Amino acid sequence: MTTTNLAVDDETARLRRPAGIRSIRLGTTKVSFVPDGVVLLPPRGWLPDTTDEVWRAHPEYLDESGHLVASLGGLLVENGDRALLIDTGFGPQSLPADPATPRGPIRGGALLENLAALGRHPRDVEAVAFTHLHPDHLGWTDRPAPGTDRPAFAHAPHLVSAPEWAARADGHGEQAAALEPYVRTVTDGEEIFPGVRVRVTGGHTPGHTTYEITSGGRRLIAFGDALHSPVQIGHPEWSAAVDHDPARAAAQRRALIAELAKPDTIGFGIHFADVVFGRVGRGESGPVWEPVDE
Structure with a gap:
């Protein structure tokens, strides 16, 4: 096998x-994916505008069981001795595939262990910011830290965009209610941490939020669930079955993909299998996701 084929494999x-x-590092800021677990997504159920022909043409995106592999976790942003966490994974639980939804089996629970591997304890996190209020992003907010009776991040403010918090009863009110004692709402353009700004986009949920992180002349956009798979980079018209406003979500994806193609811009796709950091490049038939590892 040639070196090229090894790289492709x-x-x-x-x-x-x-x-x-x-x-990866952005100047004086370090950003790290903190894994919590994984969810398997039936490709046609999750992206209902695709076809069997699409997936026959793109088998590289599917595991041996025929699913899209979506990572779960959070993004740790460190600046000196300060730390911010964006999203908290699914938490210490597992569920089988749900035939009533477009979701396959899901499991979490590794976030605190991986946070420790990065040299951080939950108490080191000064704030937790959320892209949106879905369970696979809220996981550790209402779960006690091992050996305690309090949620792991109960000491920290929980930052949620104002429109997302206003719509919290739309399907996820019970878990969102557990956040209420800790929530501080944030607005579009607000700086919540050195070099980290809020961008309220909507689409996936009413107040879905991305976070723009800048340092050292580089920019990272943590885009939450605006995109669930690298395959959507070339097909922004493919909305997820769970998108609150599919048309708005598609428009946001088009704008996001154009932005991710700009110089010195990196994206963070929390569900992007093992290519969570990347940039948008130009392939033979259009834009493609190019992993970035440093």
Whole structure:
């Protein structure tokens, strides 16, 4: 096998497995994916505008069971001795596939262990910010830290965009209610941490939020669930079955993909298998996701 084929095989393998800890630097800021677990997504159920022909043409995105592999976790942002966490994974629980939804089996629980591997304790996190209020992003907010009776991040403010918090009863009110004692709402453009700004986009949920992180002349956009799979980079018209406003979500994806193609801009796709950090490049037939590892 040639060196080129080895590289292609490794890249394909990364599309079919959940991510481990991955870190990159933006000037004086370090950003790290903190894994919590994985969910398997039936491709046509999750992206209902696709066809069997699409997936026959793109088998590299599917694992041996025929699912899209979506990582679960959070993004740790460190600046000196300060730390911010964006999203908290699914938490210490597992569920089988739900035939009533477009979701396959899901499991979490590794976030605190991986946070420790990065040299951080939950008490080191000064704030927790959320892209949106879905259970696979709220996981550790209402779960006690091991050996305690309090949620792991109960000491920290929980930052949620104002429109997302206003719509919290739309399907996820019970878990969102557990956040209420800790929530501080934030607004579009607000700086919540050195170099980290809120961008309220909507689409996936009423107040879905991305976070723009800048340092050292580089920019990272943590885009939450605006995109669930690298395959959508070339097909922004493919909305997820769970998108609150599919048309708005598609418009946001188009704008996001154009932005991710700009110089010195990196994206963070929390569900992007083992290619969570990347940039948008130009492939033979359009934009493609190019993993970035440093």
